[in-house]
Amino acid sequence: MQNVDPNITLHFARDFMKKLIFPGVGAFGSAMEFLFSKNYLEPLKKYISSGRPFMGICIGMQTLFDKSEESPNVPGLGIIPGTVKLFSKSDKSVPHMGWNRVINLKEIKNINDGKKDDDEEQEDDINFGIKEDSVYYFVHSYSVPYTDELKEWTLSSTQYGKEMFISVIQKNNIFATQFHPEKSGYAGLKILRSFLKGKGIVDTSDRNVITKNPELLSQDSFTKRIIACLDVRTNDGGDLVVTKGDQYDVRERSTSGQIRNLGKPVDLARRYFKEGADEITFLNITSFRNCPLADLPMLEILKLTSETVFVPLTIGGGIRDVTDPDGKFHSALEVAGEYFRSGADKVSIGSDAVYAVEKYISNNMKLSGDTAIETIAHAYGSQAVVISVDPRRVYVESPNDAPKHHVIHTKYPGPRGENWCWYQCTVKGGREGRDIDVHQLVTACEAMGAGEILLNCMDKDGTNSGYDLELIQDVKKDVKIPVIASSGAGKLEHFFEVFSETKVEAALAAGIFHRNEIPIQSVKSYLKEKNFLVRNDCTKL
Structure with a gap:
């Protein structure tokens, strides 16, 4: 496979894979430039638009937006309208590095195809296994501030200092986390298991929007x-x-x-x-x-x-x-x-x-x-x-x-x-x-x-x-x-x-x-x- 064009490889994967996880670490501009240099940009967009389940992690989530202040001249995938912005350093350390809580603003059920092997997996059938009484590992300097314009995309928000940002997005086949579930202990592994074993696609009829005011509920739960x-x-x-x-x-x-x-x-x-x-x-x-x-x-x-x-x-x-x-x-x-x-x-x-x-x-x-x-x-x-x-x-x-x-x-x-x-x-x-x-x-x-x-x-x-x-x-x-x-x-x-x-x-x-x-x-x-x-x-x- 060493001489295979990566563009052909991703086209092949797009046509046959059932689910795609797009993890990422590093800088927004470097990530987008790598996708462009490897001819991954268009195949990735086409896969997402095909309606098949997609999960982004950290930079994999940020690249879904129009652009980032980290690399102002580098466009993102443009799947979600908005700009990834640098945290304010006036009241906290940046990067946001450590374990923090999320607040679920929606309730998503029926993501597990009705297959419930045990009581624990039944719990994972709600909100992709994300629990408000757990904390997850974040490591980032840039985030997407929560706004009413992005309400339909927001599954969970997180408070860091005086700023509230989107920590989980979900709409139809797109699911993404700003935190790293693979580095969030057993709580994070449950999220990955839920995505992999479930449908990974949520229709509007399956989603109940909880009438929460995130600004009243959110508090900084950053742990030592x-x-x-x-x-x-x-x-x-x-x-x-x-x-x-x-x-x-x-x-x-x-x-x-x-x-x-x-x-x-x-x-x-x-x-x-x-x-x-x-x-x-x-x-x-x-x-x-x-x-x-x-x-x-x-x-x-x-x-x-x-x-x-x-x-x-x-x-x-x-x-x-x-x-x-x-x-x-x-x-x-x-x-x-x-x-x-x-x-x-x-x-x-x-x-x-x-x-x-x-x-x-x-x-x-x-x-x-x-x-x-x-x-x-x-x-x-x-x-x-x-x-x-x-x-x-x-x-x-x-x-x-x-x-x-x-x-x-x-x-x-x-x-x-x-x-x-x-x-x-x-x-x-x-x-x-x-x-x-x-x-x-x-x-x-x-x-x-x-x-x-x-x-x-x-x-x-x-x-x-x-x-x-x-x-x-x-x-x-x-x-x-x-x-x-x-x-x-x-x-x-x-x-x-x-x-x-x-x-x-x-x-x-x-x-x-x-x-x-x-x-x-x-x-x-x-x-x-x-x-x-x-x-x-x-x-x-």
């Missing part, structure tokens, strides 16, 4: 995320293991000095999914520098994990330009693409982000367009790029002692009683400090197109003493993109502290989860008691 992090590397025997260290040292302090082995990556990821982790992050701390791109072990880990884990997966480590042992060059964009095709939803960039910012600063704050951050964000969207920051405190007597850096006043004096400090960015797994601070790094990375910050702290790593709240508070003031707090979690109260004292969107932990010191569900139950919104839908299909 709990993320499990797995540091993956090869041990001395060459096996891939999940490890965790104190102050970045992953070897046992016994005379053997062996790499600390806390389990197998895929097995632990499956466990955390079942326990309710909202996301799972793999940090490749070996990087497999002498391995060809196509043979990277982390690709296989992602493929195996994504078969049974249905929450977002992030991969970090080695996202940069690489050269295979045989001399073949691969750009960072190509490396990221391999990870995305293997099951990753986001890539995390660490050392290369520091180098890119140094270049950005030396170039008078001008974008070059060729950094890993910029190229990946352009192709896959800003939500696909996470910046992993590994800073350490540098104490000074006064701000005048570090005139080039962003200095903060601290409640925790340094070794000589210093009351001021700045946070130095490091590279190479924390082994080398650079003359750049966290403020410079995160603001520059946001300007380059990054969509999220994974904020570690070398001083807190492995201490179980709590997150560095001063660092997190300061970074949250600097950027409008989401921030994940990392390093230092040791007890339930630390999760409460970080969410109550900062505006962080997510908290990440590793060792306490690996060693079963604190189960993920205990964290969520504790936060729920403290009146934080968390996702608790972990029931199986």
